[in-house]
Amino acid sequence: MSTVFDCSSPDKRKAGLAAAANAVRAGGLVVLPTDTVYGIGADAFDSEAVRSLLAAKGRGPDMPVPVLVGSWSTVDGLVMSVPEQARALIEAFWPGGLSLVLPQAPSLNWNLGETRGTVNLRMPLHPVALDLLREVGPMAVSSANHTGQPPATNAEEAEAQLGDRVQVYLDGGPSGEPVASTIVDLTQGTPRVLRDGAVSRAELSDVLGVEIEADR
Numbered sequence: 001m002s003t004v005f006d007c008s009s010p011d012k013r014k015a016g017l018a019a020a021a022n023a024v025r026a027g028g029l030v031v032l033p034t035d036t037v038y039g040i041g042a043d044a045f046d047s048e049a050v051r052s053l054l055a056a057k058g059r060g061p062d063m064p065v066p067v068l069v070g071s072w073s074t075v076d077g078l079v080m081s082v083p084e085q086a087r088a089l090i091e092a093f094w095p096g097g098l099s100l101v102l103p104q105a106p107s108l109n110w111n112l113g114e115t116r117g118t119v120n121l122r123m124p125l126h127p128v129a130l131d132l133l134r135e136v137g138p139m140a141v142s143s144a145n146h147t148g149q150p151p152a153t154n155a156e157e158a159e160a161q162l163g164d165r166v167q168v169y170l171d172g173g174p175s176g177e178p179v180a181s182t183i184v185d186l187t188q189g190t191p192r193v194l195r196d197g198a199v200s201r202a203e204l205s206d207v208l209g210v211e212i213e214a215d216r
Helices: 010-025 047-057 072-078 082-094 127-136 157-167 201-208
Strands: 005-006 030-032 039-043 096-102 118-121 139-143 169-173 184-185 192-196
Touching: 005 010, 010 039, 010 127, 010 169, 030 127, 030 157, 039 047, 039 127, 047 139, 047 157, 082 096, 082 139, 082 201, 127 139, 157 169
Parallel strands: 005 169, 030 169, 096 184
Antiparallel strands: 030 039, 039 139, 096 118, 184 192
């Protein structure tokens, strides 16, 4: 049975965050608002929970799940190293609509799908999401929708698609413009845009001082 919490009320927000944190720690799924679209999330280190997330979306491990973090410093424990270009982009655009693909730390015991030794990281610009992430740590989070359907821009749309597969819905009101995050791959030395989104290539180039190319 799912529970929806209206996070516009301070008391319900507090109760909702507590319920969501308990659900995540127990291996359950939660829906949370972000600055792009609503996300469905699970403990990034709970492989069974991540499998449940993929099943709820009707998606296979060939489309691995990104990871959301609640602070810049969290990244250091998740990746092999944080190159200078990554730090520059983090300082410029986090929290916000930029996802960075980096080589994951080899010691991590998680299974996010077929990542080929990489991890897709982002820090969202939404107070409810950040509160939850700071409480439970890194979460595997994908858009709150069935694969092939439009991403949910509010809690009602997410619940209509995902139903009781999710234990807790955090209703943070309508999301902003349903623009996906920009994804930049920093695993090859030369930055590559894997997906255009909220942060433009011109903005990326301004920060890095190099022309940014799309993936080929």
